[in-house]
Amino acid sequence: MILITGANGFVGYYLTEALLEKGFTVLATSKGDCRLPFSYSSFFIYEQMDFTDPFAVHDIFEKYKPSIVIHAGAMSKPDECEINQWECYVTNVEATLTLLANAEELKSFFVFISTDFVFDGEKGMYSENDMVNPVNFYGQSKADAEDAVKEYKYDWAIVRTCSVYGKPATGKQNILTVVKSKIENREKYMVFDDQVRTPTYVEDFVKGIVGLIGKRATGVYHLAGTDVLTPYEMAIKTAEYIGLDTSYIQRVTWVDLKQPAKRPPKTGLVIGKAKKELGFDPISFEEGLKNVFE
């Protein structure tokens, strides 16, 4: 049985779906009521579990004894993390320790989902072995959680990804869907052009995780797309693809928007290791647009 945390989230939905399709029994857990449409499957179980509550986590682990744990849940918005640093620490770091302690009792395979925001964004195109040096509290919390995962006694994997996009089935919106709704509502959309990312199509990302689990691959893996784009370029390509007026999209820099959390300017992830070892083969951003809007 595979326990997923944050199953109600953007990635969690697709992860649950992909694992069910592969025939796994999935124990989907999240903080809120179930927002997943998979109860038709006898391999799908949902349990509400606030992973910041050690008693709730212990009860669930004792009841189901998952052999694999995928920790996808998090406080995932950098600005919220910057403003509410204590809540971010409890959610992203302390809860990971709680989950690791429970997984350790069962010797489960522990897979942690992390982010390109563990890097400072000075160099760009980061490999698995590059040094982490976060520039905001969200990145710091994920880097601290990574450190805890690396201390885990049994099999573990850390999967870092970057700017995940796709159809938001249950979770938060992403740049593509925000562009569409902003322009359709005739609102200006200010987007960074001083940051570089390798946007990742959500279904590729979860395919990569399923592949990793199939091979029981351990260690750190980067799973991201191949196109190197700024969020502004992503927004323009999106508007052009769906035939909307690109003049609503305004090019800005981090300084112009003054967001609470600093962003690493140039990230992007090198995916050679995942390609070679997991057969990871992501689609292009153009193909991703097609999948999202057709």
Ligand SMILES: NC(=O)c1ccc[n+]([C@@H]2O[C@H](COP(=O)([O-])OP(=O)(O)OC[C@H]3O[C@@H](n4cnc5c(N)ncnc54)[C@H](OP(=O)(O)O)[C@@H]3O)[C@@H](O)[C@H]2O)c1
């Ligand atoms: N999306 C990206 O571009 C991106 C990029 C790099 C890395 N990541 C990482 O990928 C993972 C998934 O991201 P996402 O985009 O799917 O995030 P998301 O849509 O915000 O989903 C996160 C989920 O975590 C759950 N959660 C939060 N606090 C919880 C708690 N105390 N107890 C239990 N569940 C809790 C929430 O559940 P409820 O909805 O039930 O409240 C939420 O649905 C995260 O670890 C994130 O850091 C994402």
